[in-house]
Every structure is written in structure tokens, then in C-alpha cells.
Amino acid sequence: MIEIDIPYVYMDVADLAKRWHCEISVIEMLAETGQIECCVRPVALEVALDKVWPKQERLDIQIPFPHRLDRTEIYRLFRRPTIPQIITSHKDKIPNAPDVRIAFADIVFFMDCIKDFEAKHKMYQESDFQIATSDFTCIIWQGKELKFGETQGKVIRMLWQAREKGELWVYGKRILSGIGSGSTRLRSIFRNHKTWREIIATDSKGRYRLKLPPKPGLCDGIELGQ
Numbered sequence: 206m207i208e209i210d211i212p213y214v215y216m217d218v219a220d221l222a223k224r225w226h227c228e229i230s231v232i233e234m235l236a237e238t239g240q241i242e243c244c245v246r247p248v249a250l251e252v253a254l255d256k257v258w259p260k261q262e263r264l265d266i267q268i269p270f271p272h273r274l275d276r277t278e279i280y281r282l283f284r285r286p287t288i289p290q291i292i293t294s295h296k297d298k299i300p301n302a303p304d305v306r307i308a309f310a311d312i313v314f315f316m317d318c319i320k321d322f323e324a325k326h327k328m329y330q331e332s333d334f335q336i337a338t339s340d341f342t343c344i345i346w347q348g349k350e351l352k353f354g355e356t357q358g359k360v361i362r363m364l365w366q367a368r369e370k371g372e373l374w375v376y377g378k379r380i381l382s383g384i385g386s387g388s389t390r391l392r393s394i395f396r397n398h399k400t401w402r403e404i405i406a407t408d409s410k411g412r413y414r415l416k417l418p419p420k421p422g423l424c425d426g427i428e429l430g431q
Contacts, residue, residue: 215246215313224319226373226406226414233283235322236274242318243279244271246311250295253305269298271315274307282309334404334417341365346404356394357401359384364405364415374412 222229236243251268274282275294282290286309296302335345341358344351353361363383367375377391388394391413395401406416 213316215244215315216319217246217310217314218312221314221319229283233279236279236283236314237276239276241314241322242271243274244313244315245274245292245307246313247271249307249311250305253307254299254302257303257305263299263302266299266302269295271313272298274312278307279312282307282312285309334415336365344404351400351404353398353401356384356386357398360391360394361404361415364413368415368417374408374410374414377407377411377413380413 216224218229218232222232225231232241235241247270250272254263254268272295274292278290278292278294289306289308291304292307293304295305333347337343337345337350338358340355341362342353342355344353344361360380363380364375367373380391381388381394386394395405404416405413407413
């Protein structure tokens with residue numbers, strides 16, 4: 206099977222939440238406050254208009270693309286995601302246009318906006334992490350070389366392998382058991398390393414992950430974490 210690196214133009218709500226390892230409520234907050242542009246999926250607005258406004262009546266009117274939803278529309282769509290909601294924001298750009306209904310699944314975020322947000326908030330991507338040695342004792346992180354001990358390298362390898370299989374979070378106890386360590390806490394493995402938290406994140410449940418997005422197409426069943 207040939208693997209193709211498909212260039213994404215936009216992401217829906219669930220995909221963006223997985224990319225950023227956050228709850229959907231966080232995406233809602235960012236969209237409502239205008240920190241990231243919340244738009245209508247391409248063609249969705251045109252299809253919605255076709256249902257209530259025959260093409261022959263609108264002649265050469267151009268459908269705005271992309272169309273950004275306003276705050277009240279975002280709020281209603283996120284509050285009642287199973288029920289299509291009426292939107293009216295398009296009427297400012299389309300003379301005489303009727304109200305239309307848009308589904309929660311029609312919400313998208315364009316990649317240019319996503320990448321701008323990530324750059325602004327220093328969110329990391331796969332290209333930031335490079336394996337310099339096969340035992341994972343040397344990692345290139347954002348162009349900087351980070352060196353680790355043998356046991357520390359085993360931890361990083363295990364987290365990397367988990368991510369490759371589509372597993373985002375790994376419990377610390379499982380990692381310690383997997384590398385054959387007698388330590389009771391994962392952080393004790395890195396007690397003499399000042400920068401390990403630059404590449405490893407933890408949550409309140411005793412789980413760990415690399416500070417990288419999940420592998421595309423492998424994470425549909427992942428529990429979204431902090």
C-alpha cells in the first residue's frame with residue numbers, strides 16, 4: 206500500500222481537537238472569542254442556499270468563500286451539534302439571500318489559520334522532532350540537540366512507538382514496567398535532566414506523551430486529553 210501525504214486545506218472540529226490534543230469545548234472557546242476563524246465547509250453554504258433559493262433567482266451572485274460564521278452562530282452550533290442551525294451572517298454579502306440551515310459537521314478551520322495560531326502559541330509539529338540515534342539518546346528538537354541517558358532514551362522510544370501506533374497517552378506505570386525500571390515515578394528517571402519536559406507532556410491522570418500531534422488517520426478512537 207502506497208502512503209500519500211495528503212495536503213489538508215481545512216479540518217473539521219473533531220480533527221482539530223485531535224491535532225491539538227484538547228477537548229472540543231476548547232475549540233468552541235477559541236472560535237467564539239475570535240482567536241481562530243470558524244468557517245463553513247466549502248460548498249456547504251451553496252448547497253444550503255440551493256434548497257431554499259433557486260439558482261435562476263440569484264443569477265450571477267457569487268457565494269462568499271470562505272464564509273466566516275459570527276459568534277452567535279458558532280455558539281448555537283456548538284450548543285446543539287445534532288440539530289442544523291439557522292445562520293444569517295451570509296446575508297451581509299449576498300443581497301436578498303434567505304436564511305439557511307448549517308450542520309455542525311459543516312464547521313471547518315482552514316489550515317492557514319490553524320498554522321498561524323500554532324506559530325503564535327508555539328505549538329509543535331512532527332517536523333520539530335528528529336531521531337538522531339537509534340537508541341533515542343539523542344533527539345533534535347526544534348533544531349536543538351537534546352541528549353539523554355540510556356534509560357531515558359528507552360522512555361522516549363516507548364512514547365514514540367505508542368504514537369506511531371496511534372496511541373496518544375501512555376500511563377507512567379506502564380512505561381516504567383515496559384522499560385524494566387524499578388522507579389515508582391517516571392519523573393525520577395529524568396531527575397537530572399533539565400529539559401526533558403520540552404518534549405514530553407503529562408496530564409493529571411499520570412499519563413505521558415510526546416509534544417507532537419497524533420499520527421494522521423490513526424487516532425479516531427483516542428480520548429482527547431489536556
